[in-house]
Amino acid sequence: MPVIRIGNAAGFWGDSLAAPRRMVESTRLDYLTLEYLAELTMSILAHQRAKNNAAGYVTDFPLVLKDLAPALARQSWLRIVTNAGGVNPQACAAAAGLVLTDAGLGDVRIGIVEGDELLYEPDIHNVRSGRLQPAARETFAHLDTGEPIDAIRDRIVAANAYLGAGGIVESLSQGARIVITGRVADASLTVGPAVFEHGWSFDDLDRLAQASVAGHLIECGAQVTGGMFSGWTPDVRLADIGYPVAEIDSDGAVVITKPEGSGGQVTIGTVSEQLVYEIGDPAHYLTPDVDVDFTGVHLADDGPDRVRVSGARGHGVPERLKVSIAYDDGWMADGTLVIAGPQALLKARACADVVLERARSAARMPARTNAEYLGAGECVPGIRPLADDPPEVVLRLSAHDPSREAVERFVRELVPLVTSGPPGVTGYAGARPKPRRVLAYWPTTIARERIETHVTVLPATDWIPH
Template sequence: GAPLPEKLASLNVYLGAQPIAEALTAGADIIVTGRVVDSAVVIGPLMHEYGWQQDNYDALAQAALAGHILECGAQCTGGNFTDWHLVPDFSTMSYPVAEFSEDATFEICIPPNTGGLVNVGTVGEQMLYEIGDPANYLLPDVACDFTAVNLQASGTDRVHVSGARGRAPGQYYKACATWIDGYRLMGMAFIGGPRAAEKARSSLNAWVQRTEREFEKRGLEGYRDTCLEVIGAESTYGPHAKASDTREVMAKYGLHHNSREALGFASREFAYLATSAAPGMSGFGGGRAQPSPLIRVHSALLEKSKVPVTVQLGDQILSQTTYESESSDAAAGERYSNISITGSSELVSVPLEKLAYARSGDKGDIANIGVIARKPEYLPWLYQQLTAKAVADYFAHLVKGRVDRYELPGINGFNFLMREALGGGGSASLRIDPQAKAYAQMLLSMEVKIPEPMS
């Protein structure tokens, strides 16, 4: 419902799988397309191979899930995995293979003699990567419910996947526009020696104050936003930081201003820190940082009836049509029931990492963290303590919006969706982690109380 920005840098609509299936049926060997959802390159070939129709929603949901699991390559075969230290040989890590059956169940596996790893944890983590409400994962081809998905080890480096459910996707495509909102300056410098973190903060703050005074003299406005982080002193951990006495850090800065010239001046002025500020600063040999456009994303919905799609083979136009769909109500999904804690053993605190796998990702200024209990007996303790409020409190220094918790009983999991979580997100953010890549790793340090025998 937000108005379209006045001047756009780009505008794309995410198309679906149906025209891909049609092109394959027409005999195409290679398909060139505009922007499509990641899963379309998996759904399209399966629709063609099995003759699935547009309304075979459960099958399409399974195909969509396979596309979602495969789309980040080795991230479901040991890459970006909580237990990364158990993955054999990162240098020969294989990309995944999905082997489908006609009933739309599939198995994720890797070729033999490769260095990756496939287990319930690697596949489950990737299933939760960059999703919102798992009961309403919306695509052009199908609206998916992943809350009852079942993951079962079916052999060495092989996981059987079933249980995704689908329904009609509705009348809209997602449209994604970008626009330029001023400029940003990003960079960092090395600082070593005693009290390195304190020196970094003092130096960066002095530079910002010095340049803003000069802006005022020149009749320029101040910075729209600044983000000063000390990498190595756990700045991103906020109140949970433990590395307070490190002797080497990176002084990282991010500045936002409407004027490219103002940031150009700030970049040149940064050199004074090397000669006039704290001792032990280095790292200017690569040249000065340069201002670049700060690009924001504007997302919207566009009616499918307004987007004709042409399928062409050589010079022959095979079809030119719109791919409209029926609508359906949002799904409630599966929920946990009869979750209770029994026993009266003495409780001990352990890091969440001992009890769960976790994976985080982003969509614009929204971050998500998926969490999966390592064992079913851990679930009640996570259900009770790993609440939306607990996660919101843990990330209060980074997340300014609402935090919601969604349930996935099929895999003993949860998904936490955090709004206004990334300082604008992506290319609009000034943070060192604008895509929440480390959020799950941070949450894994959160303490959870469990009975002594479980620890």
């Protein structure tokens, strides 16, 4: 059975810049995937595009691609699939085209996958005026609450449907070595190459299910190779942790592994923890490609740092695609102070009270505020009584309000406590806490037939704007 090896060397925007090159130089891959988009990354990118219509993609990607150019030149078989396109795959392809051309790889074909964007002719100079496409009979009601979208309709910043693997397969079949997508389901970055290489049909649901599980397992990078593992022990090397490889054969058999000699570990334990990561009903793990049943998934040892994954089943294809909408929801800011003991917790509470009292007396109390006493046992609040007398506590104050000024003034009041508060207060050397826009999340769905995927494949040089 022919086997393809798909490695994923980015699990989110901000993941290690060195990992992709280290990966392709330490193990043979057919495909490298780079997954950058969390639920809210799209809205951050939409804001960037609002200020500059050449922005709105993941700017780590051109840097990574530059680093990968020597490997791309040597490994003629290697292809890259990434969702780095964000809300602007064309601009991302232009940046990638420049990098490849500079590296003497101007004839490498770059494909982009578009069609996920649901804003109707967004005004790129003021993205807040963007309107949802007038899709007849779509209510875009909140997936959890059923609330109609009217409440937030005029504050929408980004709206994107999750596309499946189809556009990736089409790009690859047009000869793309680099595929850049916008919002595509994370697992589809892996499903696309598997479908293309093995010539599967999109009706082949059990194989799609197996490839989707493989994609789910590697999409968060090192979280399946020993990162975040609750069986962590200090003797497992994490500094050079290997990023994951999924081996997928033409029957849909899957093995999860990592580059030989790299740090971290791939065990039934690490793989089972990632299998359950951020899932809901395991009988229905929904992707645009297939409704996957995880309940029969079985894991087996397949040698050192190799785990075999079997038993995923596909039960149909979802009729509706997930849509993530981000809307403007005011401003937030947070600031911290370190308070050393004795009586660290008591003093930290007194500091928080000072800030709250000043806001109250100035009639500038933000709509929502929160005080946390980190180090006293409050990472998950209210589960157990706070430690009586911790040696030191980090006071973290945060605020949320429609007004930027309100949250800024609130957290600024932390600073004077260094001189005017109780003794033993420090840790305020950095810049003032900066308010940030809140882009709240509105999950909803859209009928599959209303989404049209567009693919464009061109040599790298042709993507560079003239």
